Amino acid sequence: MxxxxxxxxxxxxxxxxxxxxxxxxxxxxxxxxxxxxxxxxxxxxxxxxxxxxxxxxxxxxxxxxxxxxxxxxxxxxxxxxxxxxxxxxxxxxxxxxxxxxxxxxxxxxxxxxxxxxxISEHKEREAELVTTKQRMKLALEGANLGIWDWDMRTGEVSRDKLLTEMLGYTQAEMGDRMRGWEHVVHPEDRDRHDEALAEHVAGRTPYYRCDHRLKTKSGEWKWVRTMGMVVERDEDGEPVRAVGIHQDIDDRKRAELALKEERDMFKEGPAVVFKWEDTDGWPIDYVSENVEEVLGYRSDELRSGAIEYADLIHEEDRERVGEEASELDAEGVESITLDPYRVKTASGDVRWVKEYTRVIESGGETDHLLGYLVDITERKRRETELQQFKAAVERSAHAIYITDAEGTIEYVNPAFEEITGYSEGVAVGKTPRILQSGEYDDEFYADFWGTIRSGAQWEAEMIDERADGQQIVLSQTVAPVIDEDGDVGKFVAVARDITDRKEREQKLREREQKYRSLFEGTRDALMVFDRDGYLDCNERALELFGIDTVEEFRERTPWDLSPPRQPNGTDSKVAALERIETAFEEGGAFFEWTHQRNDGEEFPSEVKLSRFEYDGQPAIHALVRDISERKKRKRELEEREEKYRSLFENTRDALMLLDRDGFVDCNERTLELFGIDSGDDFVGRAPWELSPPQQPDGADSKAAAMAHVETAFEEGEAFFEWTHRRTDGTTFPAEVKLSRFEYEGKPVLHALVRDVTARKEYERRLEEQRDNLGILNRVLRHDIRNDLQVITGYVERLADECDDASTGDHFETVRETVDHAVGLTKVAREMADVMLSTDEASRPVDLRPVLQSELDEVRSTYSRAVVSTETSIPRTTVEANDMLSSVFRNLLKNAIQHNDAATPQVNLSVTEDDDTVVVRVADNGPGVPEAQRETIFGKGEKGLDSQGTGIGLYLVDTLVESYGGEVGVEDSDAGGAAFVVELPKAE
Missing domain, CATH: 3.30.450.20 (PAS domain)
Known part of the structure; x- marks a missing residue:
């Protein structure tokens, strides 16, 4: 590149x-x-x-x-x-x-x-974290428990003062990261602690709980019970935050462990049970039969009184055992565990034992002691060997340290302190990471741990860092220690300081390294050769040609790394020799070449040859750059250009490219649309030359076109309607979209022109039809209402002139029928408004005043009916428009007009949830048969000629559906019908 x-x-x-x-x-x-x-x-x-x-x-x-x-x-x-x-x-x-x-x-x-x-989200989480901590502190402060709050995404942990003081640390010493807590967990408890946490995080336990030891600032271990719970997860179910408590259970836990130790003491080895008097010499009252197997004495021999227990104890340990046993006489002490001591067997050998003794009250003047002797001779032998080994390690001039299976340092020798600068108190409990210098990546350490955990030994020279920051070079050997089960239990590391030696070697290599660094650091293949062949190459050359070593590379010649012939047919060896000779004579040569890798694969390259002096002799420095990707990109660019050209030409819209000076390209559809013969004739024209002098709104075409073009260049795009003109003088309306992009290294505009003549004609005819329908609607409603008013006038006059009381009901029926017909004209007007409306957008409408207004109107109009509300009308807004009142006006009137009860009763109730509001209008009329409920709103076939119960319900269904709601009918509690309207709440 x-x-x-x-x-x-x-x-x-x-x-x-x-x-x-x-x-x-x-x-x-x-x-x-x-x-x-x-x-x-x-x-x-x-x-x-x-x-x-x-x-x-x-x-x-x-x-x-x-x-x-x-x-x-x-x-x-x-x-x-x-x-x-x-x-x-x-x-x-x-x-x-x-x-x-x-x-x-x-x-x-x-x-x-x-x-x-x-970091806005991070800041919001911090604010939430502060609030949570305040609440937790108030909740748990009275319980004397330490609390923690863990942000599991960032690793930050908030701990209260009581929690850190429980271990003797300050909050600053513990830090605000999770790893600050992990470092104080006892190595033997870490796996159990992590498993308990993992089980809860995975959702397999309701909460996280673990009893484990934590290291106090004084270096002691304290038993603590940790309980916590994940309280927040993200939308993928991953844990985000956990909170919990730490409780000091050290006293109780140690008591439990002491009891367990007493129960488990027989697991240490063969145990012999003794009972003796608590007097001088400790006369033996009882001894278990296995004493002969352990010490060689018969049980009856020891019980005879000829031998006292003190006689069995080694002379050098007898006094110490007596002093320790005297503690049993101290007030309140009922049992002790004596330090190991030696006893003599019947054959004169010496065995090491561990004694567990307690007082048994006999009821007489003398107390009796019950003791358990465990043979630990083999363990003592191993301890002695370990002491000898430790003495050798302590005197070693090499740094030696031991870690557990997890890598936590358990021991360092004095040489470790001297070489690394870390004292035993600082190093123990840490990991060897304290020596890391930052010179090695994660892969290096992954290989290291993979080697030693597999049971193999690892050796390497490493650059580490002392406690004072000084770098040192250590020749290290790390070996695993295998336990009885065949598992890796510990690791032993021996490190020899070779810093001085490495510095001397480094000085010898400095001059070569300067050259080699440049030689190897380049991304290109570099090689050096003379007329006899290659002298040297860098690693990139080996990678490029697939050759394993520099020695193998030196055996090749330049034409060995090429196919027999170049793509132009020339012999590779002859052509290579010519170019090499040119470089020797003229000082350099530059050319493209086809090389061949060791596996036979060919690749194109650029080659630059330069003459220079190498060890006092003329030689050639060759730079070979693989240009396969460049060639591939060039081919892809050509293919992509061809593909885009095909799309450019085959689209049904006119496409063209233009800059501020005019059009630079177009497709065939453009030439057809504007009636231009060729692309050459089109290129160079300005956009306003394809337009009439003025646009329909009176704007100057040139000025308006230049403004749209400049907008697209500045803002990236422009979209507008435009009137174009063909070369024959005819004009046509079009939609134009301009988009800015890079073309041949400079900004240009891509213009899409779509002829919308047919669409404009369709819109014109549709608007004309709407206007005609509107006029027809107004005329019909005007004439019908006039005729109805005339009928009403004549009926009232006839009623006044007629004295026959029997005809009064007929006149009233006529009046009601006329009123109903007037109401139908009002519904027809509203239906026409809906059908002619072009604005489909709804808005938030307050439901309470709409319902209250319609309730008041129907009560005043139908005095013989009882109209009530079952619930209070909530103050809520729904998605609707000004026609919403027509929905409930028609439903309320329908409930009365189609009611055959002596006293029509109508009940309105409103319920709501988070997203919707449901209005229920119930009556005591004849009801609606279930078979007719689907068609009552005209749902069987939509339209005014559908089999519904009237235009009013058709209007209701049309409006409610336009609001995104639903309307239906069911049985009411009074035996009539209940119309249920569900409307979406406004955002």
Whole structure:
């Protein structure tokens, strides 16, 4: 890849970074910012460039920003990190963690480089964490329990003061990370602790509980009970936060362990039971039969009184045992465990025993003692050998340390302290990570642990770091210690300080390393050869050609690394010799070449040969660069260009490319649409040349077209309707979409023009039909209402002139029928409004005043009916519009008009949940048969001619459905019908 290409790739990385990357000058003016500023803060990068950084900073944080800029200017080698608030484009504030560093010495930047990361969610979690801790403290303070709060995503742990003081630490010494707690867990308890936690995190236990030992600041171990629970998980079920308590159970736990130790003492080896008097010499009253197997004495021989228990104890231990046994006489002491001592067997041998003794009250003047003797001779022998080994280790000049199976240091010798600078008190309980210098990656340590945990020995020379920060070189051997079960129980490490030797070797290699570093560090294959063949090569050359060693590479010639012939048919050996000779004579040569790897695979390359002096003799330095990817990208680019050209030509819309000077390309559809003969005739024209002088709104076409073009260049796109003109003078309406993109290294616009003549004609006819329908609706309603008013007038006159009381009911029936017909014209008007409405958008409507208004109207209109509300009408808003009142007007009137009861009764009730409101209108009329409930709203076949019960219910169903709700009918408690309307609540 060329230097220009490499630079472009890094520029793309910066532009696509999720974090804000900005460059500001010494005064804080933004000179560059990547596209992340739009994703994070909502600003177009072009808007921010040229502004003072502090203009976007929260007033309370501006002094901090000024201090940071001053700090990086005065100390350019030290980056500064600060948390601050920046104003988003919508006016809100966003928390940013910004790191600033002076890059004045970098010619490509030459200012201050600022990286910003959005930490708003982190800040919100911190605030929630503070609230939770306050609540937990109040809840548990009275229980004298230490509490903890663990953010499982960040690893941060909040511990109260009581919790850390339980172990003797301050909160600062414990730290705020989970690993601060893990370091004090007893090595033998760690697996059990981790398993208990893992079981709960996986959801297999309701809470996490574990009794384990923690190391106090004084170095002692304290038994603590930990209980906790995951209280928050994310949407994927992963744990986010856990809280819990620590309880000091040290006294109780130690008592339990002491009891267990007494029960388990017989597991240490063969035990002999003695009972003797607590007097001088300890006369033996009883001894178990297995004494002969352990000490060689017969049981009856010891019980005869000829031998006292004191006679069995070794002379050198007798006095000490007596002193320890005297503790049983102390007040309140009922049992003791004596330190191991020696006893003599019947054959004169010496055995080591451990004694557990307690007082037995006999009821007489003399107490009796019951003792259990466990033979620990073999264990003592191993301990002696271990002491001898330890003495040798203590005197060793090499650093020796021992760890448990998990890598926790249990022992270090004096040489370890001298070589590493870490004392025994500091090192024990830590891991060998304290020696890490940062020179090795995770893969190195993974290989190390994989080797020794498999039971194999590991040897290496490593660069480590002393306690004072000085680097040292240690030749280390680490070997596993296998236990009786065949498992790795511990590790033993021996480290020899070879720092001085390595420094001497390093000085001898410095000159070669300088050259080799450059030689090996390049990304290209480098090799050195003379007329006889190769002299040297770098690792990249071995990788590129698939050759294992430099020695093997030296056996080759340049033409050995090529196919017999080049793609142009020339003989590879002849062509290679010619170019080598040219380089020797003229000082260099540069050409493309086809090479061949060791496995036979061929690849294209660039080769540069340069003559230089090597060990006093002329030689050639060859640089070989694999250009397979470049060739592949070139082919892909050509294929992609061909594919896009095919899409460009085959679309049904007119497509063209233009810059500020005019059109630069177009497809065939463009030529057809505008009646232009060829692309050459089209290219070079300006957009306004394909338009009439003025647009239908009177705007000048040239000025309007230039404005749309400039908008697309500045904002990235523009979409508008336009009137174009063909070369024959005819015009047509079109939709135009302009999109900015890069074409041959410069910004251009992609224009899509779609002829919308047919659509415009359809819209015109549709609007004309709507207008005609509206006029027809108004005329019919006007004429019908006039006729109905005339009928009403004549009926009233006839009623006044007729004295026959028997005809009064007929006149009343006529009046009600006319009123019903007037109501139908009102419903028809509302239905027409719905059918003619083009605005389908709903809005929040307060339900209470709508229902209350319709209830009041129906009560005043139908005085003979009883209209009640079962529940209070809640103050809530639903998604609807001004036509909502028509829904409930029709339902309430329908419940009375179609009611055959002597006194129509109508009951309205309202219920709601989180998302919907349900209004129920119930009556005591004849009800609706179940077979008719699907068709009562005209649902059988939608339309005014459907088999429903009237236009009113059809209007109800139409409106409710347009609001996104549902309407249905069911039986009421009074035996009639109940209409149920479910409406969505407004957002």
């Amino acid at each position: 060329t230097e220009e290409g490499e630079s472009e790739r890094y520029r793309e990385f910066v532009e696509e970074s999720a974090d804000i990357v900005a460059v500001v000058d010494a005064d804080g003016t933004v000179t560059y910012v990547n596209r992340a500023v739009e994703r994070v803060l909502g600003y177009d990068p072009g808007v921010v460039i040229g502004d003072d950084w502090t203009e976007y900073t929260h007033p309370d944080d501006r002094e901090t920003v000024t201090d940071v800029l001053e700090a990086v200017r005065t100390d350019p080698d030290e980056p500064r990190t600060v948390e601050l608030r920046l104003r988003r484009a919508d006016g809100s504030w966003c928390w940013i963690e910004a790191t600033a560093q002076t890059r004045l010495d970098d010619g490509s930047i030459g200012s201050i480089l600022v990286n910003g990361r959005d």
